[in-house]
Amino acid sequence: MGETTRFGIMGCAGIARKVSRAIKLSPNATVVAIGSRSAEKAHRFIKENGLPENTQVHGSYESLLDDPDVDAVYMPLPTSLHLRWGVAAASKGKHILLEKPTALCVAELDQILQACEMNNVQFMDGTMWMHHPRTAKMHELLRHQHSDLFGQLKMVNSIASFYAKPDFLHDNIRVMPDLDALGALGDLGWYCIRFILWAADYYLPTTAVAFPNPVKNEAGLLLSCGASLHWENGTVASFHCSFLAHRTFEVAVVGSKGTLTLSDFVNPFDENSARFTFASESSFKELVDGWKPLPTNHVVSTELPQEACMISEFSRLVGAIKDGSKPEKKWPSISRKNQIVMDAVKDSIDKESKPVAIVG
Amino acid sequence: MGETTRFGIMGCAGIARKVSRAIKLSPNATVVAIGSRSAEKAHRFIKENGLPENTQVHGSYESLLDDPDVDAVYMPLPTSLHLRWGVAAASKGKHILLEKPTALCVAELDQILQACEMNNVQFMDGTMWMHHPRTAKMHELLRHQHSDLFGQLKMVNSIASFYAKPDFLHDNIRVMPDLDALGALGDLGWYCIRFILWAADYYLPTTAVAFPNPVKNEAGLLLSCGASLHWENGTVASFHCSFLAHRTFEVAVVGSKGTLTLSDFVNPFDENSARFTFASESSFKELVDGWKPLPTNHVVSTELPQEACMISEFSRLVGAIKDGSKPEKKWPSISRKNQIVMDAVKDSIDKESKPVAIVG
Numbered sequence: 001m002g003e004t005t006r007f008g009i010m011g012c013a014g015i016a017r018k019v020s021r022a023i024k025l026s027p028n029a030t031v032v033a034i035g036s037r038s039a040e041k042a043h044r045f046i047k048e049n050g051l052p053e054n055t056q057v058h059g060s061y062e063s064l065l066d067d068p069d070v071d072a073v074y075m076p077l078p079t080s081l082h083l084r085w086g087v088a089a090a091s092k093g094k095h096i097l098l099e100k101p102t103a104l105c106v107a108e109l110d111q112i113l114q115a116c117e118m119n120n121v122q123f124m125d126g127t128m129w130m131h132h133p134r135t136a137k138m139h140e141l142l143r144h145q146h147s148d149l150f151g152q153l154k155m156v157n158s159i160a161s162f163y164a165k166p167d168f169l170h171d172n173i174r175v176m177p178d179l180d181a182l183g184a185l186g187d188l189g190w191y192c193i194r195f196i197l198w199a200a201d202y203y204l205p206t207t208a209v210a211f212p213n214p215v216k217n218e219a220g221l222l223l224s225c226g227a228s229l230h231w232e233n234g235t236v237a238s239f240h241c242s243f244l245a246h247r248t249f250e251v252a253v254v255g256s257k258g259t260l261t262l263s264d265f266v267n268p269f270d271e272n273s274a275r276f277t278f279a280s281e282s283s284f285k286e287l288v289d290g291w292k293p294l295p296t297n298h299v300v301s302t303e304l305p306q307e308a309c310m311i312s313e314f315s316r317l318v319g320a321i322k323d324g325s326k327p328e329k330k331w332p333s334i335s336r337k338n339q340i341v342m343d344a345v346k347d348s349i350d351k352e353s354k355p356v357a358i359v360g
Numbered sequence: 361m362g363e364t365t366r367f368g369i370m371g372c373a374g375i376a377r378k379v380s381r382a383i384k385l386s387p388n389a390t391v392v393a394i395g396s397r398s399a400e401k402a403h404r405f406i407k408e409n410g411l412p413e414n415t416q417v418h419g420s421y422e423s424l425l426d427d428p429d430v431d432a433v434y435m436p437l438p439t440s441l442h443l444r445w446g447v448a449a450a451s452k453g454k455h456i457l458l459e460k461p462t463a464l465c466v467a468e469l470d471q472i473l474q475a476c477e478m479n480n481v482q483f484m485d486g487t488m489w490m491h492h493p494r495t496a497k498m499h500e501l502l503r504h505q506h507s508d509l510f511g512q513l514k515m516v517n518s519i520a521s522f523y524a525k526p527d528f529l530h531d532n533i534r535v536m537p538d539l540d541a542l543g544a545l546g547d548l549g550w551y552c553i554r555f556i557l558w559a560a561d562y563y564l565p566t567t568a569v570a571f572p573n574p575v576k577n578e579a580g581l582l583l584s585c586g587a588s589l590h591w592e593n594g595t596v597a598s599f600h601c602s603f604l605a606h607r608t609f610e611v612a613v614v615g616s617k618g619t620l621t622l623s624d625f626v627n628p629f630d631e632n633s634a635r636f637t638f639a640s641e642s643s644f645k646e647l648v649d650g651w652k653p654l655p656t657n658h659v660v661s662t663e664l665p666q667e668a669c670m671i672s673e674f675s676r677l678v679g680a681i682k683d684g685s686k687p688e689k690k691w692p693s694i695s696r697k698n699q700i701v702m703d704a705v706k707d708s709i710d711k712e713s714k715p716v717a718i719v720g
Contacts, residue, residue: 017647018647018648021647151523151606154521154584154602154604154605154606155519155521155586155600155602155605155608157517157519157598157600157610157612159515159517159612159614161514161515161614162643163511163616163617207572209571209572209713211569211588211590211596211598212567212569212588212590212715213590213594215594224514224594224596226515226588226596226598228571228572228586228588228598230571230572230573234573234575234584234604236571236584236586236600238517238571238586238588238598238600240515240517240596240598242514242515242614244514244594244616245514245515245614245615245616246511246514246614246615246616246617246618246619246639246640246641246642247619247639247642247643247644247651248515248612248614248619250517250612250614250619250621252517252519252608252610252612254519254521254602254605254606254608254610255605255606256523256604256605256606257523257606258606259606259607259608259610261610261623263621263637263655264651267644267648267650267651268650269650269651269654269655270650270651270654271649271650277623279606279607279608280606281606282606282607283522283607284607284627287377287378287381288378288627289631289665290627290628290629290630290631291607291624291627291629291630294629294630295623295629305649353569353715355572355713
């Protein structure tokens with residue numbers, strides 16, 4: 001079987017175009033099959049994305065999951081289908097790269113994760129920015145316990161938004177309650193929460209409080225919302241996510257001794273090099289006529305785009321399992337925390353901004 | 361009398377050093393007197409700040425206010441003294457440049473403003489960044505009604521913090537309830553609220569909700585807190601201010617079509633040129649392999665530092681009043697809105713994060 005992870009892609013969603021390219025770019029992965037209820041769509045997908053002509057087409061997801069040549073599935077299905085097909089894939093021994101949000105709630109995710117554990121398959125969600133080398137570089141500077149540069153985490157703010165066109169707001173699956181019931185919170189708030197958890201070294205906050213008056217569509221689906229998150233030691237995070245505001249992926253992380261900012265945390269401005277700004281022990285000059293030291297701009301280059309880094313890491317783990325290792329538990333654990341916080345925010349929204357305790 | 365505004369400085373606070381320099385730099389202003397309960401302190405202040413040797417020293421604030429050669433006072437006194445000395449200064453016909461926060465509550469500020477109005481004197485608070493040409497440039501890009509670049513305001517986040525040293529937390533007036541009872545909210549939250557109001561074209565939000573569990577010192581004074589602010593049309597703002605986190609002055613303003621960010625909104629990194637970033641109608645490229653267009657970095661130069669721009673503008677207004685104009689109402693009106701929102705946030709903090717209606 002070698003070290004190459006053979007992917008089956010479930011469905012021909014827009015994001016699958018990006019990920020099929022990432023699989024092609026990744027040195028240890030290949031696309032071997034597409035599952036789609038429409039064979040025509042699948043053939044078009046193969047052609048349009050330059051996949052090999054011998055890529056297998058399956059007219060149903062079941063058939064894809066029964067394909068012995070498929071090691072792993074990439075699953076960009078609507079969130080409401082994750083439970084069914086996530087469990088089904090794991091039960092068939094397929095490793096799962098699952099698009100975010102991972103599930104409608106943590107109880108659903110737990111069923112998927114349990115199926116993965118029982119079947120010894122790797123689980124990872126599709127949060128691409130986690131795999132950019134910029135993220136590793138930022139982590140070096142922030143490591144609270146080990147670094148005097150940043151000190152103790154005090155505050156995080158995160159904004160993720162894009163301005164949806166009328167047709168998106170009318171018929172995209174991300175605004176349909178029966179398909180993606182979490183709306184902007186699931187699609188964009190997921191990233192904000194992930195960034196906050198990342199900055200907090202995955203210590204769960206104790207409380208979530210939704211901002212009042214989120215914007216919903218006629219079906220009651222969230223188009224714009226936000227929340228603050230609170231830790232017992234006084235650390236605070238806030239985020240805002242929206243389908244109704246200009247494309248923004250802004251984060252600021254403030255510690256007792258340092259500040260980190262970046263403006264493209266979900267998708268870098270440029271695929272091959274990404275920036276962030278870090279300041280440590282900056283203060284005013286004598287007469288407040290400027291700052292000293294100034295924040296430093298860091299540029300981190302990457303040969304592979306972040307989504308290909310994600311595919312490579314996932315495939316590496318799958319390869320290791322083939323060689324006898326156990327699945328890496330870090331990834332399902334992080335997904336679960338992300339989902340738990342998202343659930344708490346959703347709960348607070350549903351309870352008109354009452355504080356909701358976060359239980360890990 | 362000419363066109364030069366003759367300043368008396370009340371007290372020798374640290375910030376007065378910066379402002380006395382600004383008055384010297386300003387072409388239409390001059391320092392003629394210092395009022396201090398300690399004549400020795402005043403003489404040292406004059407010497408250390410290179411003021412003319414004939415600068416008048418007054419051993420009491422009353423005496424300063426009775427000086428016929430003083431047109432205007434700069435008042436960097438602790439907040440709890442603003443009501444008494446603000447009203448006294450106006451009653452003596454002195455124009456007032458008042459440090460922020462302007463008062464302990466809007467009822468107090470209203471007494472000061474009323475005294476200013478009755479005595480036909482100019483009022484302005486000491487929010488320096490308002491007067492930087494960068495602010496005017498940003499305003500051009502954001503003007504909601506007139507610009508297709510930014511669209512409608514959707515979201516603002518603002519962070520203002522510095523890491524106070526132990527001696528500050530122990531004996532600075534800004535942490536003493538009897539002197540500056542608003543703590544970090546008054547000192548830093550003031551700026552956040554001002555920026556939010558500025559971005560919202562001074563439309564007051566309808567509701568303030570404090571973040572739970574603000575950090576207080578033993579005397580109950582706020583060291584770190586935050587809040588979200590809400591408008592009826594769904595616009596949201598959030599802010600965080602703290603004496604316990606690294607020096608950070610970060611803002612992000614997101615409209616339906618554009619995003620503005622800057623990292624030094626209160627005090628520019630460099631005195632003579634200041635930056636901000638603006639993006640309009642940015643989106644992903646075809647395969648999400650980057651953004652198009654990228655945000656643009658704007659650099660705005662200034663010959664005078666922002667505090668000298670403030671002095672010049674204040675002095676220009678004072679000069680116009682000498683020539684028969686009425687005081688400019690914009691500045692007291694903006695201060696009042698700033699104070700109203702701050703009061704609502706404080707009220708929400710005191711009520712354990714209950715939403716508080718903002719009444720203009």
